[in-house]
Amino acid sequence: MKFFIDTANLAEIREAQDLGVLDGVTTNPSLMAKEGITGEENIRAHYKAICDSVDDNVSAEVISTKFEEMIEEGKSLAKIDDKIVVKIPMIKDGVKSIKYLSSQGIRVNCTLVFSAGQALLAAKAGASYVSPFMGRLDDISTDGVSLIQQIVHIYQNYGFETEVLAASIRHTMHLIQCAEVGADVVTCPAKVIMSLLNHPLTDKGLAQFLADHKKAKEAATAPVG
Numbered sequence: 001m002k003f004f005i006d007t008a009n010l011a012e013i014r015e016a017q018d019l020g021v022l023d024g025v026t027t028n029p030s031l032m033a034k035e036g037i038t039g040e041e042n043i044r045a046h047y048k049a050i051c052d053s054v055d056d057n058v059s060a061e062v063i064s065t066k067f068e069e070m071i072e073e074g075k076s077l078a079k080i081d082d083k084i085v086v087k088i089p090m091i092k093d094g095v096k097s098i099k100y101l102s103s104q105g106i107r108v109n110c111t112l113v114f115s116a117g118q119a120l121l122a123a124k125a126g127a128s129y130v131s132p133f134m135g136r137l138d139d140i141s142t143d144g145v146s147l148i149q150q151i152v153h154i155y156q157n158y159g160f161e162t163e164v165l166a167a168s169i170r171h172t173m174h175l176i177q178c179a180e181v182g183a184d185v186v187t188c189p190a191k192v193i194m195s196l197l198n199h200p201l202t203d204k205g206l207a208q209f210l211a212d213h214k215k216a217k218e219a220a221t222a223p224v225g
Helices: 008-019 029-034 040-054 069-080 091-102 114-123 136-141 144-158 171-181 190-195 200-221
Strands: 003-007 025-026 060-062 085-091 108-113 129-131 163-166 185-188
Touching: 003 008, 003 190, 008 040, 025 114, 025 185, 040 060, 060 108, 069 085, 085 091, 085 129, 085 185, 091 108, 091 114, 108 114, 114 129, 114 144, 129 144, 136 144, 136 171, 144 163, 144 171, 171 190, 185 190
Parallel strands: 003 025, 003 185, 025 060, 060 085, 085 108, 108 129, 129 163, 163 185
Antiparallel strands: none
16 A cells, blocks of 8 residues: 655655655645645745655646646646646546546546546546545545445456545544555555554553663673672
């Protein structure tokens, strides 16, 4: 499973990269605004800085909703760096844009997916990634992990190369559930990835090992007699 971090914060991205498990980054206009990044030139420069911080897979989202505008915006984003994956919303003109951009060799992440039917359309159009938002489904009392499992099953049935990128991951159990049902990728806040490190028995065991080592060292250096 690939781990993407869902942020535009360079410090968080670099920390996750340094951990050695990061495979990519997803961003959106809201995350850019959260970091105070405004204006087209500044946004493009920030995308480039993100690309320079990771090995591959930086999803950059279009703002347009019309076919011709999404195409032009998608091409422009793709020129920033070879690591860019253009995020396109699951709408009619979005599907058309996915088909066109993918035919031009531009990787596309189809975002705002909430049903298996939408995921099927995205795969048919040639999306590199499809992003079902499981957390938002859970928010309205719908089983998000079941959707992930259903999409994985459908893609396996027909050999689609589109990768299932589980989005809107809220906590570690979401992440583990996605791993159990075969999601190719999860994208989540840095704290969710970092929280995988934590277990009270690990902390307890390490404390005991260190205490025993200290005792052994003191005994070895204690004067005899």
